[in-house]
Amino acid sequence: MAKVLVCVAWPYANAAIHLGHVAGSLLPPDIFSKYHRLIGNEVLMVSGSDQHGTPITVKADKEGVTPEAIADRYHEINKKAIEGLDIEFSLFTKTHTPNHIEVVDDVFLTLKDKGYLYKKGTQQYYCPKCEKFLPDRYVEGICPACGNEKARGDQCEKCGKTFEGGELTSAVCLHCSTAPEMRETEHYFLKLSAFHQPLIDWISGKENWKSSVKLFTRNWLEAGLQDRPITRDMSWGVPVPLPGWEGKVIYVWFEAVIGYLSASKEWAKKIGRPEEWKAYWQDPEVRSYYFLGKDNIPFHTIIWPAMLMGYGGLNLPYDVPANEFLTFKGDKLSKSRGNSIDIPSMLQRFEVDAIRYYVAANMPENKDADFSWSDFETKVNNELVATLGNFYHRVLSFTYKHFGTVPEYKGSDDDRKEVFDAIEAAAKQVASDLEACEFKRALKGIMDLAQYGNRYFDGVGPWALIKKDRDACGSALNLNLEIVKALAVMSYPFMPRSAKGAWKLLGQEGDLEATGWKAIAAPLSGGQKLQEPKPLFSKIAAEKEDAGSAFSGFSALNLKVGQITEAGNHPNADSLLLMQVDIGKKVQIVAGLKAYYSPDELKGRKVVVVSNLKPAKLRGYESQGMLLAAEAGELVTLLSPPEDAAPGDAVNSGMVPGEKQIEFKDFQKLTLRVGTVVGKGKVDVGREIRYTGPEVAEGTRIAVFLPSPEASEGLAFFTEKGAPVVGDQRLPGGATVR
RNA sequence: AGCGGGGUGGGGUAGCCAGGACAUCCCGUCGGGCUCAUAACCCGGAGACCGGUCGUUCAAAUCGACCCCCCGCUACCA
Numbered sequence: 022m023a024k025v026l027v028c029v030a031w032p033y034a035n036a037a038i039h040l041g042h043v044a045g046s047l048l049p050p051d052i053f054s055k056y057h058r059l060i061g062n063e064v065l066m067v068s069g070s071d072q073h074g075t076p077i078t079v080k081a082d083k084e085g086v087t088p089e090a091i092a093d094r095y096h097e098i099n100k101k102a103i104e105g106l107d108i109e110f111s112l113f114t115k116t117h118t119p120n121h122i123e124v125v126d127d128v129f130l131t132l133k134d135k136g137y138l139y140k141k142g143t144q145q146y147y148c149p150k151c152e153k154f155l156p157d158r159y160v161e162g163i164c165p166a167c168g169n170e171k172a173r174g175d176q177c178e179k180c181g182k183t184f185e186g187g188e189l190t191s192a193v194c195l196h197c198s199t200a201p202e203m204r205e206t207e208h209y210f211l212k213l214s215a216f217h218q219p220l221i222d223w224i225s226g227k228e229n230w231k232s233s234v235k236l237f238t239r240n241w242l243e244a245g246l247q248d249r250p251i252t253r254d255m256s257w258g259v260p261v262p263l264p265g266w267e268g269k270v271i272y273v274w275f276e277a278v279i280g281y282l283s284a285s286k287e288w289a290k291k292i293g294r295p296e297e298w299k300a301y302w303q304d305p306e307v308r309s310y311y312f313l314g315k316d317n318i319p320f321h322t323i324i325w326p327a328m329l330m331g332y333g334g335l336n337l338p339y340d341v342p343a344n345e346f347l348t349f350k351g352d353k354l355s356k357s358r359g360n361s362i363d364i365p366s367m368l369q370r371f372e373v374d375a376i377r378y379y380v381a382a383n384m385p386e387n388k389d390a391d392f393s394w395s396d397f398e399t400k401v402n403n404e405l406v407a408t409l410g411n412f413y414h415r416v417l418s419f420t421y422k423h424f425g426t427v428p429e430y431k432g433s434d435d436d437r438k439e440v441f442d443a444i445e446a447a448a449k450q451v452a453s454d455l456e457a458c459e460f461k462r463a464l465k466g467i468m469d470l471a472q473y474g475n476r477y478f479d480g481v482g483p484w485a486l487i488k489k490d491r492d493a494c495g496s497a498l499n500l501n502l503e504i505v506k507a508l509a510v511m512s513y514p515f516m517p518r519s520a521k522g523a524w525k526l527l528g529q530e531g532d533l534e535a536t537g538w539k540a541i542a543a544p545l546s547g548g549q550k551l552q553e554p555k556p557l558f559s560k561i562a563a564e565k566e567d568a569g570s571a572f573s574g575f576s577a578l579n580l581k582v583g584q585i586t587e588a589g590n591h592p593n594a595d596s597l598l599l600m601q602v603d604i605g606k607k608v609q610i611v612a613g614l615k616a617y618y619s620p621d622e623l624k625g626r627k628v629v630v631v632s633n634l635k636p637a638k639l640r641g642y643e644s645q646g647m648l649l650a651a652e653a654g655e656l657v658t659l660l661s662p663p664e665d666a667a668p669g670d671a672v673n674s675g676m677v678p679g680e681k682q683i684e685f686k687d688f689q690k691l692t693l694r695v696g697t698v699v700g701k702g703k704v705d706v707g708r709e710i711r712y713t714g715p716e717v718a719e720g721t722r723i724a725v726f727l728p729s730p731e732a733s734e735g736l737a738f739f740t741e742k743g744a745p746v747v748g749d750q751r752l753p754g755g756a757t758v759r
Numbered sequence: 760a761g762c763g764g765g766g767u768g769g770g771g772u773a774g775c776c777a778g779g780a781c782a783u784c785c786c787g788u789c790g791g792g793c794u795c796a797u798a799a800c801c802c803g804g805a806g807a808c809c810g811g812u813c814g815u816u817c818a819a820a821u822c823g824a825c826c827c828c829c830c831g832c833u834a835c836c837a
Contacts, residue, residue: 232776237763315831345764346831382785388765389830396771399786407799415796422795462773465784475800484795556797594835612837631837640835647837685837 022061026301026336027054028281029068030313030321034095034115035077037363038102040392044347044380045314049460051108052381053310055514056455059538065301067284069114070096073258074273081257088257092117102364107373107517112288116259116280120290124283125276126262128332129209137215137331138251140207145254147204148194153268154206154254206254209261211275213246216327220246223326223337233315233387234343238322246323251275278325281311282335308339310458315343342458345385349392362392371561374516378405381464381515398563409471409508410519410558416478416501417526417554423487427502427528428495429547440500441542443473444507448541451511460515467511474504499545502527507541509533519557526552578683579633580649580672581605582662582740588620594640598623604630604646605669611644617657629660629672629724629738629746633683649724651695651748651758658752660695660724663744671741674714674726693758694725694735695748704735712737715745722748724758 030046032038038047054064072092081088096115103113114121132138147154194201221242227235251272252261258270285298301307311321318341326337349362367376379397382404383390420428430437447470454463478501486494506527513520513533524533528549533540583604591597596615600623602608610630614623629649636645649660662672696706698721704712712725714737724746725735738746 233764240762348830383771391771396786399771402797403786406797411796411799415800419795465773468785472800476802478795479793479801482793482795484793487795558797560797591835597835597837610837611835613835614837634837637837639837644837650837 022063024063024065024301024304024307025054025057026285026307026309027064027066028309028311028338029066029110030311030317031069031071031116031277031280032099033074033076034070034072034092034099035080036095037365038099039364040362040367040380041314041347043106043364043376044384044390045344046312046317047103047106047108048377048380049342049344049384049458050310050312051106052460052463052514053312053455053458054109055517056452056538058534059510059513060452061537064111065285065288065298066109066111067114067281067288068110069112069116069280069284070099071273071277071280072096072115072117073270073276075255078255078257089117098365102368105368105373106364106377112284112291114280114284114287116277116283118283118287120287121280121283122259124286125259125271125279128279128282128328129262129271131333132211132328132331133209135331135333137212138209139212139248140209141250142205142207144203145206146192146194146201147206148197148199148201150194150197150199153256154204208250208252208269210248211251211324211327212248213324213327214248216330217242217246219330220323220327223330224322227340229340231342231387233345234318234322234341237315237318241319241323274320274324275328278320278328281325302335305336307336309336311338311341313341313343315345318343340458345387345389347380347383347385347392348389372518372558374519374558375401375405375561377516378464381460384461386459386461394563398561401558402560404468406558406560408468408475409512410556412471412474412478413505413508413519413523413526414554414556416474416498416505417523417551419483420498420502421551421554423483424495424498424551426551427545427547427549428499430496430499430544431492432496432500436496437500440477440503444470444504444541447473448507448511448538452538455514464515467508467515470504470511471508474501474508477501477504499547502545506545510536510538510541522557526554528552578631580738581630581632582666582668582670582672583608583628583630583646583648584668585623585626585628588623590615590620591640591642593642597640597642599642600648602628602630602646602648603668604632608632608645609643610646610648611639611642612648614648614650614657614659618659626659627662627666627668629662634685635683637685649693649746649758651722651724651752656749656751658749660738660746660748660758662746663740663742665742665744666740672738672746673741674736674739695722695752695758696725696735697722704737706735710735714739715743717745720750721745722750722752724748 027050029050032042032047050066054066057064070092072089077091078088081091084091092115100113103110129138145154192201193199221239224235224238224242252266252269253272254268255270256268258273259276260267261269261271282298282302285301286295289295289298301309313321321338321341321343329335329337379400382400383392383396447466451463451466454460454466481494481497481501483494483497483501486497505523506529509520509523509527510533521533527545528551529536529540530549581604583602585600585602586607587601589599591599591611596613597611598614598618598620600610600612602610608630630646631649632646634646636643638644650657651660662670694706696704696710696712698717698719699705699709700719701716702711702713703709704723704725706725712723712735714723717723717737724738726738740746
């Protein structure tokens with residue numbers, strides 16, 4: 022009997038958790054903990070909602086409510102979702118509690134007393150009317166360098182100059198338009214540099230860590246550790262526990278990780294033994310596991326350990342089995358991208374065990390795994406329902422129908438040994454995989470045993486045997502029921518609901534969790550009454566993927582004819598040009614064309630512009646679009662709109678132009694090519710394909726959109742007037758457009 | 760461009776760190792069996808020379824070099 026501390030990354034309380042959280046950090050520790058409880062270990066598993074930080078205040082501002090209201094709202098939603106998933110925490114708390122604040126204060130003050138924190142002053146804008154320090158983005162003024170009237174506190178968007186505090190002329194607070202004053206503000210810094218060597222030494226002993234986690238950490242350490250500020254001028258968070266520091270809070274990244282400790286203490290108080298947390302944190306024999314997604318690695322392998330070292334007397338992480346990401350159609354699942362598959366709605370539509378099974382079977386343990394509805398449906402229906410569910414049901418229902426109780430075993434010892442050996446081998450493998458946090462492999466071991474069961478059942482043929490030899494049939498069924506029981510116990514960490522269901526149908530005494538893993542080897546007592554079986558899983562019908570029309574990707578773009586009115590060198594970059602372009606309205610565009618065009622050549626030239634790209638700053642200057650150019654090796658040339666095109670004309674190829682802003686990286690995923698027209702409706706883009714668009718003379722280079730790189734059909738770029746976009750005659754077929 | 764991860768039968772994957780005899784499993788597919796079971800189960804077949812090239816070795820999917828492609832983060836990518 023041992024104790025195990027299981028720490029789970031804290032979901033951020035500004036949205037409902039989605040499948041990515043479940044796959045990355047929530048389900049693995051639950052499987053792990055359930056297994057440890059089955060083998061009789063005591064597990065303390067803690068987590069909670071991370072409630073502080075700017076994104077929550079932003080959301081609160083938008084909705085006109087307090088940050089606490091937002092944070093508590095999502096805490097409740099997520100807490101419920103987690104319970105709905107049958108994930109059992111010893112305590113799932115939140116960071117905005119008196120207990121957490123008290124523990125954070127203690128850690129902060131202890132580190133400070135030990136000399137690991139120091140303060141450093143900086144000049145910052147302060148608004149006397151709002152009575153607070155202003156983040157740089159809330160300050161606007163005139164840029165002393167270029168006269169731009171809307172320069173931000175830290176940087177001028179127009180000329181790219183960056184400022185130290187106070188350089189802006191006529192600065193105003195964006196909230197109340199008052200002129201801010203400069204005030205000295207101080208912040209505490211964590212002396213991470215002091216832990217550089219101790220961390221390197223500590224990491225080097227971690228042979229059991231996943232190689233990706235270790236490598237990532239080592240690279241971080243090799244890059245050197247910078248001291249980091251751990252306080253901010255802000256009101257939502259854990260207040261800095263020092264007189265004179267009102268209005269400042271402790272940075273979330275510093276404070277949230279302390280949650281593991283504060284939650285342990287809160288749990289101890291709640292069970293009425295306030296010192297009990299020490300058994301998990303101070304006994305060096307107790308292993309602590311931290312489950313999280315890969316984006317969270319440095320906080321748990323560098324910062325948190327550094328804090329623990331500094332604090333002293335508490336166990337450092339034993340293992341950090343970080344998972345990769347679960348992706349959706351190749352994109353990271355995230356709240357911001359809007360493709361989240363949130364748990365509350367999944368739970369409404371599917372059985373918990375189906376979700377748990379799929380996530381475990383498709384867990385991104387070593388590399389990103391992709392989620393798709395069709396894969397979800399196949400795995401659940403063909404593996405979980407057909408293999409495991411069917412085995413449970415055929416054995417239980419047949420036995421129930423013909424015997425009603427567990428039949429006595431009257432067969433030979435050899436037959437019995439064969440089955441028990443198979444069970445034991447499976448149990449041993451599953452156990453060692455679970456201990457090593459190899460969840461996918463463990464689950465496979467279970468499914469293999471289910472398949473063995475199906476094979477065994479088939480081999481015996483009870484439906485025929487029952488007519489010839491009732492005792493022999495009963496004996497065979499007895500062994501099949503042993504397999505059912507073993508499967509129930511072994512699958513419990515993964516699918517607790519159906520496991521307990523099978524346990525009950527078997528007529529087992531006591532509950533599964535209490536009886537534990539050892540029930541696998543304990544023979545069933547003949548004569549125990551079976552319950553009327555019902556299928557434990559049912560098939561699902563998942564969503565249909567929307568196919569989308571062939572050229573739908575093109576309509577994400579909003580292309581316009583533009584005319585360059587001004588062009589000049591970017592003052593602050595080697596390869597960039599800065600241009601003003603008329604696309605019906607004036608926009609500023611930065612392009613990496615210096616090596617190919619001089620500003621004079623460009624002035625007055627007509628170009629094709631992607632007008633709905635999300636603006637981005639390039640070396641300090643905002644670029645509000647991009648010019649389309651074709652690229653073939655060293656040759657880079659701009660695409661030309663037709664002669665008669667006027668600035669602002671749409672280049673929509675007969676489709677509805679996209680209105681939404683698109684990300685640069687999404688633009689990059691589109692396949693745009695230049696090809697040589699070789700005949701009617703045919704174009705050579707490195708190979709010959711058909712294209713849709715106006716008729717063009719042979720030999721002309723035209724720009725083409727391809728639905729995929731291998732597509733056999735493309736869409737030519739043409740304007741609303743029906744004239745094509747052409748490329749330089751020197752271009753070879755297949756040149757890339759960017 | 761830099762850093763990290765990955766490229767294994769139609770799709771998805773295991774194996775790679777500690778090289779070795781017919782390359783794993785799931786889905787799909789083809790053929791057969793069974794009828795207890797949620798058109799479920801069982802058996803058998805076809806199908807990959809393990810991204811490419813060159814090396815190390817008696818032996819490489821597994822080690823090394825170079826190259827190509829994909830994904831993530833970062834960037835003077837637009």
